[in-house]
């Protein structure tokens with residue numbers, strides 16, 4: 001009665017199912033997922049762009065309003081990738097519905113592609129919504145669109161992976177909030193989202209270089225304005241390193257069954 | 263409750279009945295599980311499930327039934343031993359093994375905001391099958407869920423949620439179905455439906471492994487019964503044999519006047535006097551056709567032995583465990 005096992009090598013249906021499930025979750029709260037970033041971005045422009053901007057006028061030859069756009073996008077991209085992905089995998093663990101994923105003929109790679117792919121998609125869309133909102137306030141120039149998209153996708157994927165790890169590790173809802181709120185957000189603010197680290201006194205500039213997010217923002221900003229705090233090659237390398245680091249940790253987690261299986 | 267059309271059932275049931283298939287559909291050998299807490303939940307389980315049979319796992323709370331099922335389904339990692347599902351190792355060849363299995367878990371764990379339709383279709387694809395609305399419709403209709411297909415799961419009653427879990431497990435047309443306490447907290451009607459469904463699936467050739475605390479359920483449904491006790495499989499037996507061996511019943515006469523000894527006229531029955539001769543107790547086999555009770559009651563009356571009350575008692579699952587465990591020690 002059954003003709004199983006044509007798919008013994010790769011279960012594409014499962015990826016599609018998980019991806020669709022996760023996207024449906026976002027669509028249920030579509031209004032919230034779109035309206036929130038639009039309002040927040042507008043607020044940032046009112047505060048930084050309109051109030052502080054005129055006094056700052058230009059950073060590295062770029063109008064201040066336009067200068068902060070990549071930083072603003074990164075801020076949301078980083079925190080939302082983590083939140084989306086961590087919640088996506090934590091919730092089934094919390095409710096127990098994870099039993100079905102664990103009992104299905106899916107590999108860990110397929111599970112990761114499904115969950116992380118959906119989380120990354122959501123934050124990329126979010127980034128683009130922020131970009132569109134920003135365009136209402138300031139003229140936007142993107143000198144290297146290919147690299148802009150590349151950094152956007154790579155960063156979304158890397159931080160969604162990171163969020164997935166947090167979701168696997170977390171054993172309570174507060175832990176889901178902890179890292180994005182208490183670590184990523186401050187690091188992003190200090191990482192030059194709203195200023196160039198060149199304006200800092202040399203000792204603080206040196207300290208800033210230990211903040212990995214500096215590299216992400218710098219590379220992303222380069223793709224817009226060709227101005228950067230560190231060289232774009234280093235930025236790219238750091239983003240890739242972070243991506244593969246997360247990938248390695250996820251692989252280890254699935255191999256050992258850490259916090260997934262008894 | 264019609265799960266499949268009858269022609270299909272008839273076509274598939276012939277080989278299933280013939281079912282003395284040589285190779286077991288599940289072969290468990292030397293399976294052990296010690297949880298991280300150090301608790302040994304399973305101690306060297308060996309068990310073979312035959313293709314097309316209904317196998318009931320009986321055992322008290324904490325015996326290890328769910329642990330055993332969870333290992334076969336890939337949810338819990340075994341500490342030792344092997345499990346083959348239709349010849350496929352559950353670890354090395356997990357895809358082929360898991361694709362054949364459907365699981366209805368003990369706990370009611372469902373999504374909340376999804377619709378019934380979405381969640382059942384999700385399950386099918388998760389198990390690697392291409393979408394098949396006709397099959398899903400058949401499953402939902404068979405479980406009386408069709409009218410509820412557009413409802414969010416959280417709006418359903420507990421019994422309906424359990425049906426949803428069954429529908430999810432059947433969505434990918436599994437060859438083996440695990441039902442972990444399918445009738446716990448379920449009303450009489452759903453329980454009857456569930457049994458009907460199990461029979462229908464069996465007629466289609468699906469192998470079914472269920473756990474239960476109710477001995478009458480095992481008696482009603484199962485071809486074979488395995489008894490789990492403290493992580494050990496202490497008995498695996500054809501139901502009819504097990505019931506003969508263990509399903510004891512007792513009939514007690516509460517006498518008006520104490521008897522000094524069992525009258526010789528009644529020696530044809532296994533009778534004992536208890537409570538200082540005030541109770542006459544007849545122990546018989548619950549599954550016997552001929553219990554001899556009417557005859558016994560008549561003879562007692564003829565002998566002029568007066569009794570105030572009659573009481574029958576069936577040996578409970580607990581009694582059976584006690585007798586099994588004490589037999590082993």
Ligand SMILES: Nc1ncnc2c1ncn2[C@@H]1O[C@H](COP(=O)(O)OP(=O)(O)OP(=O)(O)O)[C@@H](O)[C@H]1O
Nearest residue numbers: 262297299301303322323324325326327328329330
């Ligand atoms: N994750 C776990 N960590 C530690 N011990 C566990 C874990 N899961 C189960 N156990 C223990 O293993 C034993 C067997 O549990 P299991 O759930 O398999 O029993 P069961 O036969 O299904 O019981 P029930 O009839 O109550 O469902 C129990 O003593 C239980 O406390």
Ligand SMILES: [Mg+2]
Nearest residue numbers: 327328329368
């Ligand atoms: Mg159990």
